[in-house]
Amino acid sequence: MSRLAGNYPLNCWYVAATSDEAGRGLLGRTVLGQPVILYRLRSGAVAALEDRCPHRSLPLSYGTLSDDEVVCGYHGMAFGPDGGCVRVPSQENVPYGARARSFPVREDPPFVWVWMGDPAASALSDPPALPWLHDTGWATFGETLLVEANYLLLHENALDLTHFPHVHPGLSPSPYLETPPRLEIEVTETTVSYYRDFPASPLVDWQARTTGLPRDRDYAQRESGEFVSPGLHVDRMHVFATGDGIGSYDKILTRAFTPLGPRSTVVHWQVSRNYLTSQPQVSDQLRDVHRATLTADKRLLEAIQARADSFGAGEEFNVSADVAGLRAHRIIEEMLAAERGWPSARTPAPAVR
C-alpha cells in the first residue's frame, strides 16, 4: 500500500552526503529514487547533476571531473556545474538544449543538502539550521546507516519512544520502566515536537559512564524530539546536573532521513554533546550505545517492511502515544497533496498511511 509507494515530498531539502564524502571525484548516490552525482568545484562549492549523460545515458559517474567540468566516459561530452553541455568532441558546436539535469545544493557541514523537486522552489526555503553540529562548545561524531524500510517507518519510530524500554531494555532512563511520564506534544504547521520530563532518579549505566556523573545521585532528565521536516529528526536528552554546579548535560542525536527509494532509507546520524567535549573515549562509548539502539530499531523496521512487501500492508490500530507520528503523517500528506497539484490534488492519493 501507500507506505511502500514514493510517499516522500520532492520539494524539501534532504541530506545527500556528508561534507567529507563530497570531493574532487564523482560521487554517485541515489536520492528519492533518482541517481545523482555530487562533486566539489574548485571554488569549494558542491554541485549535483543527474547521474546520466543526456546523450546516450551512460551514468556520468563513469566519467571524470576535469576542472569544473564533468566529462562523460563514453563520448567525452563535457558538462558545466549547471548541467549545460559545454563540449562535444566530435563536432564544433554544442547542440541547443543539450543539458544534464542539475539539482540545487546547499552545504552546511557536516551535511550536503540537495533539493530534488522544482529547482526554482528551492529558493523559497533553507535547509534546517543545526548550529550544534559545528559550534565550538559541542563535540560531534557521526555515521551513516542504511535501513531497508520506508522513511515514514523511521519517522514513526523516532516520534514514539514508548517502544524504548521494550526494544532497548537496559538503555532507557529507569523511570521509563514504570509509568512513562506525561508526553507533551507541540505542533506547528510543518513540525511536531514532544518532550517528557523524568523525575529525579539514578542514571542508567551508559549515562553514568559517558557523563562521568556519580551513580549514587538522582538526576532529573528531559527527553525531547522533533520532526523538523520529512528529511530530518532531532532528539535531545538533557541530564539536569545543575545541583552539581555544572549545568545541563545535553546530548543531541541528529538524524537526516534520506529515502533511497520507497523501501530503503539512508540515515546520516550525528551525536553531539556539550560535556566532556575533549575526551575521545566518551565519543567511542556514545558511538557504541547509538549503534546498538539504531541497529536494534533497524532490525525491527526492516522486518515490518519485509512483512508488508510479502503480504501487503495490513490494517493497523492507533493508540494515544501515536499522536505525534500521526501528526507527522498529516504534515507529509499535505505536502504531497500540494505537490500533486491541480487538478490531481482532488483525487485522493495513495494515502500516506
Add this chain to the structure above:
Amino acid sequence: MSGDAVYREHEGDLVVVRRETVATDVVALTLADPAGGTLPAWTPGAHIDVVLDEGLTRQYSLCGALRDRGSFRIGVLRAPDSSGGSRFVHDALKEGSPVRVRGPRNHFALVDAPRYIFVAGGIGITPLLPMIESVQQRGVPWTLAYGGRQRASMAFGDELARHGDRVRVWPQDEDGLLDLPTILGDPRPDTLVYCCGPEPLLAAVESHCAGWPPGALHVERFAPKPAEPAAAGDSPFELVLQRSGITTVVPADQTILEVVEQAGISMLSSCRIGTCGTCEQEVIAGDIDHRDSVLTEEDREAGEYMMICVSRCRSERLVLDL
C-alpha cells in the same frame, strides 16, 4: 494512557520589532523572538493567532518573506465594528510591545497548478502576498485583481507594483466594483482561483465560480460564515473516540469539543467558533453536520474531517480518530 499526553500548538512570546502604517487604518507589524530565536516554518496562506487580553484570540495571515525564519509579519485593518481585536492591535501594540502568538497553521494552502488567479478585497491581500512570492519565484503564470474602497486604504500596493501588468489595483472610488466576469473569465481546467476578502466579495466570487471545476476556488474568510438557519434544537448523539477507547454522549447543549475535553483528552483548539481550523478531527463514521467556516464544499462532501468546536452529527453515532 490517553490522559498522559498533552497536545498543544506552538506558542511564542514575541515582541513587535517594527510597526508601520501601510495604508489608511492598516498597520503592518513585524514580530520576532526577543532572544533572536528561529520561528516555526510556514507555507503561503498560513495564519497565526494573536492572543490578546482575556483569552481573546484573533487570526492574522502571515504576509512576510517565506525564507525569513526570524520574524512574522502581519497586516491589521482597524475595523470600525471591531469586537476589540483590531482596536487592541492598533491602540496598544507599539514597537517593543510583547505579543503572545500561537501557530502558524494553514487552512488556505497553495496547491500546485499551471496558472493562478488571485482576487483580494481590502486587507484580504495579506495571505495572497506570500502566495504571489512563491508562484512568481517558481515562474508560474498568475494575475491579481486587488479591490478596495480607495487607493489610500489599500495596503502593500508599493510591494506589488514591481509585478507590473500582472497586478490590477482596483479602487472602488475610481473604478467601481471588481469586474469579476472579466477577471475570472471562462472556467479553465488548469487554473486555481484564490480569493480572500470581505463576505460580499467572497459570495460574489463563489457565485461566479459556480461553473468552474469543483475545488478550483479556494477562499479564506475573516469572520464566521453567516450562520445557516438555526436547526430546531440540536439532538444528543453517541461519541466514540476510537484511538482512546472511549464511548460517551454529546448532549444537545454541549459541543463535541467540550465533551472530548471532559473525557480527559488533550485537544488542540483556539477560536472555538469554527473559523481557525485548529480543532479539526478525522471522522471514521457518522453523518456530519458541518457548521464551520473552514472546510470547502468538497471537503464537506468527502466527510473525512470536521471542526468539533461547532459541527455536530445528524446520525446517532459519531466515531472520531481520536
